[in-house]
Amino acid sequence: xxxxxxxxxxxxxxxxxxxxxxxxxxxxxxxxxxxxxxxxxxxxxxxxxxxxxxxxxxxxxxxxxxxxxxxxxxxxxxxxxxxxxxxxxxxxxxxxxxxxxxxxxxxxxxxxxxxxxxxxxxxxxxxxxxxxxxxxxxxxxxxxxxxxxxxxxxxxxxxxxxxxxxxxxxxxxxxxxxxxxxxxxxxxxxxxxxxxxxxxxxxxxxxxxxxxxxxxxxxxxxxxxxxxxxxxxxxxxxxxxxxxxxxxxxxxxxxxxxxxxxxxxxxxxxxxxxxxxxxxxxxxxxxxxxxxxxxxxxxxxxx
Amino acid sequence: xxxxxxxxxxxxxxxxxxxxxxxxxxxxxxxxxxxxxxxxxxxxxxxxxxxxxxxxxxxxxxxxxxxxxxxxxxxxxxxxxxxxxxxxxxxxxxxxxxxxxxxxxxxxxxxxxxxxxxxxxxxxxxxxxxxxxxxxxxxxxxxxxxxxxxxxxxxxxxxxxxxxxxxxxxxxxxxxxxxxxxxxxxxxxxxxxxxxxxxxxxxxxxxxxx
Numbered sequence: 001x002x003x004x005x006x007x008x009x010x011x012x013x014x015x016x017x018x019x020x021x022x023x024x025x026x027x028x029x030x031x032x033x034x035x036x037x038x039x040x041x042x043x044x045x046x047x048x049x050x051x052x053x054x055x056x057x058x059x060x061x062x063x064x065x066x067x068x069x070x071x072x073x074x075x076x077x078x079x080x081x082x083x084x085x086x087x088x089x090x091x092x093x094x095x096x097x098x099x100x101x102x103x104x105x106x107x108x109x110x111x112x113x114x115x116x117x118x119x120x121x122x123x124x125x126x127x128x129x130x131x132x133x134x135x136x137x138x139x140x141x142x143x144x145x146x147x148x149x150x151x152x153x154x155x156x157x158x159x160x161x162x163x164x165x166x167x168x169x170x171x172x173x174x175x176x177x178x179x180x181x182x183x184x185x186x187x188x189x190x191x192x193x194x195x196x197x198x199x200x201x202x203x204x205x206x207x208x209x210x211x212x213x214x215x216x217x218x219x220x221x222x223x224x225x226x227x228x229x230x231x232x233x234x235x236x237x238x239x240x241x242x243x244x245x246x247x248x249x250x251x252x253x254x255x256x257x258x259x260x261x262x263x264x265x266x267x268x269x270x271x272x273x274x275x276x277x278x279x280x281x282x283x284x285x286x287x288x289x290x291x292x293x294x295x296x297x298x299x300x301x302x303x
Numbered sequence: 304x305x306x307x308x309x310x311x312x313x314x315x316x317x318x319x320x321x322x323x324x325x326x327x328x329x330x331x332x333x334x335x336x337x338x339x340x341x342x343x344x345x346x347x348x349x350x351x352x353x354x355x356x357x358x359x360x361x362x363x364x365x366x367x368x369x370x371x372x373x374x375x376x377x378x379x380x381x382x383x384x385x386x387x388x389x390x391x392x393x394x395x396x397x398x399x400x401x402x403x404x405x406x407x408x409x410x411x412x413x414x415x416x417x418x419x420x421x422x423x424x425x426x427x428x429x430x431x432x433x434x435x436x437x438x439x440x441x442x443x444x445x446x447x448x449x450x451x452x453x454x455x456x457x458x459x460x461x462x463x464x465x466x467x468x469x470x471x472x473x474x475x476x477x478x479x480x481x482x483x484x485x486x487x488x489x490x491x492x493x494x495x496x497x498x499x500x501x502x503x504x505x506x507x508x509x510x511x512x513x
Contacts, residue, residue, distance in 0.1 A: 011502045053455040057358040065371045
C-alpha cells in the first residue's frame with residue numbers, strides 16, 4: 001500500500017469504519033512505515049484536543065425545552081380554529097425561548113467590562129471600591145530579555161469590593177448582570193430582590209420580566225413577580241404574567257400570576273384564564289382561576 | 304385497523320406511567336394513537352442527545368432550543384406517517400441534522416455578508432461577541448489553552464455545514480458513517496469523503512498546536 005492511499009484511510013481506521021481486510025492492510029502498512037505512524041499519532045492528538053472543545057448544554061436548558069415542548073404539543077393537539085387564533089396571538093406576544101439565557105454570559109461580561117472601566121476612572125462619584133490581590137493567576141508566557149531578566153505575560157482575575165446605593169446606576173448595572181448569572185441562583189435571588197426597589201427604571205423592569213419568564217429557579221421567578229406588582233397593569237407585565245400562568249411549572253408562581261392579573265379585571269385576560277381552566281392540573285390554582293373568572297362575571301368554560 | 308385488548312392497553316399505560324423501559328416500537332405505536340405520556344417518554348429517550356448535538360453544532364442556546372422545539376414538533380406532527388421502514392433514531396437524526404445544516408447555512412451566509420455592524424458607539428464585531436459568550440460558563444473550556452480553543456472553534460466554524468455535521472455525528476455522537484449518510488440523505492461514501500475533508504482541514508489548521 002502506498003503512503004498516499006494509507007493516509008486517506010487513516011481517519012476511517014481511527015473511527016473503526018474500515019472492513020476487516022482494510023484494517024489489516026493499514027496495520028501492515030503502519031508496522032513498516034514510521035511517517036504514517038506519526039501521521040496517525042498527530043491526527044489522534046488533534047482529535048483528542050478537539051474533544052475538549054465539546055460543550056454540554058447549560059444546566060436547565062433541557063428542562064426548559066421539555067417544559068416548552070410539553071405545552072406546544074398540547075396546543076398542537078387542540079384543533080379548534082378559534083383557539084388556534086388565540087394561541088397564535090399569544091405566541092406572537094411571547095419572546096422566543098432561550099432569549100433570557102443567551103445574553104446571560106455575554107451581556108454580563110460586556111456590562112461588567114464597561115462599568116469596570118468606568119469605575120477605574122478617577123472621581124467615581126459615591127461608589128467606593130477596594131481592589132484585592134488576584135484570586136486566580138496564570139503565567140501565559142515567559143521570555144528572556146536583556147541582563148538576565150525575564151518578561152512574563154500574566155493573566156489575573158481580581159475581585160473588587162464595591163459599595164454603593166441601589167439607586168446608583170453603576171450598582172444597578174452590576175446587580176442586573178448578577179441577576180443573569182447562570183451559575184448562582186442565590187445571587188440571582190438577592191439581586192432581583194434589590195432590583196425590585198428600582199422597578200421604575202425600564203432597564204430594571206426588563207430584567208425582572210425576563211427573570212419571571214426564563215429564570216430556571218422558581219425562587220427567582222417569585223421574587224421577580226414581587227417587583228413587578230406595581231406594574232401589573234402594563235401590557236408587557238401582563239404578557240409575562242400570562243406566559244408564566246400558562247407555562248410555569250411552579251404552582252406558587254402560577255398562583256401569584258393569577259392574583260396580579262386578576263387585580264385589573266380586563267377582558268383581555270379572560271381567554272387566558274379559561275385556557276388555564278382547561279389545562280391546569282393543580283386544584284388550588286384552578287380554584288383561584290375559577291374565583292377570578294367569577295369575579296369578572298366571565299364563564300369558567302368555553303364551548 | 305389495529306385492535307388492542309384491554310389488558311394490552313392497560314399494560315402499556317402501566318409501563319409508561321411507571322417509567323419502565325418500554326420497547327421503542329411500542330412507545331411509537333402508543334404515541335401514534337395519541338398517548339401523550341408515550342410521546343413524552345419517546346422524546347426523553349433522545350432529547351438530551353438532540354440538544355447536545357444542536358448546541359455543539361450551533362454553539363448558541365437560543366438556536367439549539369429552537370431546533371429542539373422544531374425537531375420534536377415535526378416528529379409529533381408526522382409520527383402518524385412513520386411506518387418503521389427506517390429506525391426512529393435515523394428518522395429523528397435526519398430531521399435534526401437537516402434543521403442544523405439549514406441554521407449553519409443561514410448563519411454562514413449572514414456571516415459572509417458582514418460580521419461587523421455599525422452601531423451608535425462605533426463598530427461591533429459579532430463573531431468576537433459570539434466567542435465571548437461561548438467562552439463563558441463551561442469550566443472545562445476555561446482550562447484549555449485559549450489560543451488552541453480559539454483555533455479549534457474557528458476551524459470548526461470554517462467547515463462546510465455538511466462537513467461540520469458529519470464530523471460532529473461521528474466524533475462526538477459515535478454514529479456510524481452509514482447511519483450518518485442515511486440521516487443526511489447521502490451515501491456512506493459521501494459521508495466518508497466529508498469526514499476525510501473535515502479532518503484534513505482541521506489537521507492543516509491545528510497541526511502546529513497539537
